[in-house]
Amino acid sequence: MTDTAEKPVQRRIRTGEGWGTYVSGAVIVLGCLLPFYWMMVVAFRDVGYTFSTIPWPTHVTFDNFVAALNTSSGNNMLRAIGNSLVISAVTTTAAVLLGVTVSYALARLKFAGKGFVTGIILAASMFPGVALVTPLFQLFTDIGWIGTYQALVIPNISFALPLTIYTLTAFLHDLPWELEEAARVDGATRGQAFRKVILPLAAPAVFTTAILAFIATWNEYLLASQLSRPNVEPVTVAIARFSGDNPYIQPYAAIMAAGTIVTVPLVIMVLIFQRRIVAGLTAGGVKS
């Protein structure tokens, strides 16, 4: 008798379950996913019914995707996707390579001014991007970089670096020091110990960080909108500038289709790696 009376109460206290938790969770999930859902509904709906408010998919067609990829109206989604891939890949590679070395130094070496360097990196991540647009535009105009890849890659690296450095520093900090010492006693130089022992162990964290940096760069709009020209513009800018056959009508359906093309691969990637991404975001925060 006492068993049956007490058990449910205990469970509720322990796990914090309850209808309130579910409702608030549902509200948050819906708030995040509804716009995305609507984008897909409109993308698959016939142009004539774009403004229909039926909440489920109707008049399903792939015409909008054809229109989105069509280059006759001055759009070039495929080129923009290629640009985005190039910019994101180069940025991610550079940010991770730099990030790993900086994080190693911050996590493992004693040197004067370490606190200062960490502070500067943190400050850089807090800096509002919009404040950089004008000076960067000015600078890149002067050196003739407007409309080049490096004009987009280099600022993106500086945005991605604080993130990579913070995640990796936390992770490297938690690796046992003795492993590196064991390697050095075993006859490895500091560099060899890092390459052969620390790096293989840090691989999951490096991978997570790379995904996070890639997503952040893929989604970057502000700087790209000012510093790029059509030949190098990434998808974010291409979608924003998307034009239809008739200059007086916004081609909403085609824009939604373009948006779907750009976001769906990213969402799938995040869903596949979500465990790792969460682990990477909380690295060092929780003692295991």
Next chain:
Amino acid sequence: MASITFDRVSLQYPGAERPSVSDFNLHIDDGEFLVLVGPSGCGKSTTLRMLAGLEQVTEGSIYIDDKDVTEMDPKERDIAMVFQNYALYPHMSVAENMGFALKLSKTPKDEIRRRVEDAAELLDLSEFLERKPKALSGGQRQRVAMGRAIVRNPQVFCMDEPLSNLDAKLRVQTRSHIAGLQRRLGVTTVYVTHDQVEAMTMGDRVAVLDKGVLQQVDTPRVLYNRPDNVFVAGFVGSPAMNLIETTADSDGNVRLGAIAIAGDGKIRPKQAVTVGVRPEHLRVTEGEGIDVEIDLVEELGSDAYVYGRGHLPGEPLVVSRFEGQTPPAKGERIRLDAAVESVHVFDTESGNRINIS
């Protein structure tokens, strides 16, 4: 194989109030098993890490044979180290862990395999060579760590509390295993532990450290029979030596119960001294002695330890050993005495031994 010499070695971390190790002098012979022992924070691990090259020496020099290694990188010293948590490389198999050093030194592959297999056989690890460390038990991991050291056939083994993560029974087994292995291989070994039983049972010689200062180095028996100071007297032996503080009389003699210690001019009149008696040297007497009221009796089967408070100024704790299975009971009052030859006398102020007779 090599001898090791510490020549006035000190290490002080920047910002630290006192050195972690100060003015450390020690010569370790070729093939010797030397144990560094002391309470936590005494500098024993730091000393070992300086030898391995993992800590920078602030002052003094370290020599392996006649070669000054003070400024050398760990990789140039030809030292193998066994860490407290073993520090096995989690992403490598047992065989790769053991062969890592050889691979770094570009040893031919078939020779690496042969040496790893030999060491694995010696350590009873042959069937685990392809496993990853996480699939091994604590004792097996410990043996892999040993194997990683043995495979290299180095000049010196450094072992930093290699048994402290094992359970009590396995620890005793592994203790004799390591000592036996070292005798067989004849590699000079420096072994760090906080456990004085480990130190006494394993070491050819034992170096006792406290607060970064070397207190005494000698064979286990000499440490036990003639401790140089109060710290060594209290640290070596279990249960610890009874240390009773008292004062000499005006002739420079000391009397404790029926124990009459003749100062022979080595003790000043009225000098504050500490008298040390090992628990096994105390015996029950009918005549004059120290009255002790028993608080606790620990029966170990073959013998028993009796803890009580002595009827002396300050009511010092007195521990005595009783052989057999008939110790006195808790609450009883006994009278204890000891032969004067078995008693140690120390100067209370400096802690140093006073050699009487």
